[in-house]
Amino acid sequence: MFESLLLVSTKYSLIVGFAVIGLTMWFSYWLSAKFTRGRVHGSAIAILLGLTMAYFSGAFTGGHKGVVDIPLLSGIGLLGGSMLRDFAIVATGFGVKIEEIKRAGKSGVLALFLGIFSSFIAGAGIAMAFGYTDAVSITTIGAGAITYIVGPVTGAAIGASSEVMALSIAAGLVKSILVMVVTPFVAPLIQLNNPRTAVIFGGLMGTSSGVAAGLAATDPKLVPYGCLTAAFYTALGCLLGPSVLFLAVRALLPG
């Protein structure tokens, strides 16, 4: 019997995804209303639940793709994959006012550069504090703090060891997960409640998944503004990481 059920779930994987995620959403909104009186947003709880499930799946299956490694739930990979994610993000742009983007444009570009430099310095500084002394490792770990894509791309370009690359991916993952979880709680403190700060936030954080989920849990109206700048972040990071940033680290290191 289990096998025939498994057959249905693989054949109709996306439908299973809709059902499971729908139920998760319902449960999260119920938790939000019942125990926090709506103070903690339902979508924030849902994202947290998703991450928790991903943690345990990783712990039990030893895989790298969260709940997708559980055969019954493989459809969640399609639903939460980059294809549908990008499609849905673009759709949120339909309500955007072009004047708002124009007004925040310059700050958005500035935020992109500042975000990349500050994340890189944070990552590189921590790497040095943990005893790394060679420019290649320091740069790769710093690049990982930009995003988990910039880390390995930079590492591969400048010849980092696979161990350091894995660390840089982990640093980027921690960043993206943290942005997902913490943003709705920090938002009131940093005035993240209007299109302008959302554009800046997207540029400073840059992790597409973190920004997408963090803003969704804060205020869905802000999503397109943040994702617009975040869309350029990883590419800019890949451009600067193996070039400007690596050369800067090499020049600044003693010896």
Added chain:
Amino acid sequence: MIIYGVSLLAICTLVGISIGQVLGHLLGLPANVGGVGIAMILLILSGSYLNKKGVIDPKTEQGVEFWSAVYIPVVVAMAAKQNVFGAFSGGAMAISAGVTAVVLGFALVPVLDRMGKEKTQASTSISSPSTDRV
């Protein structure tokens, strides 16, 4: 028809992502350069153009709005497929590198917000964020 809206969204997404991919290739980067952002701008521009022409009826709009509404569930699914276990088994260094980057990022939001405002406040009046759709 609803499919017109879905199709408009699909065309904008494909064109935007393709431009981003080609840009990345031209710059020699293994990444998509702003594809989602370009697609979004295409949708905003074509949406408001077609709207002015009176081509977009409420049904067409629903085709886009459905996907915009499905966005949060998609993000929850995305969260559920992250390598959370891998992130936290990366050790103290990976965790503190990620945490420091995030703290710095949050701290810089109000700084940048203020910087831009001081310059533009004289010329443009700050309007309240509005919620109406294009």
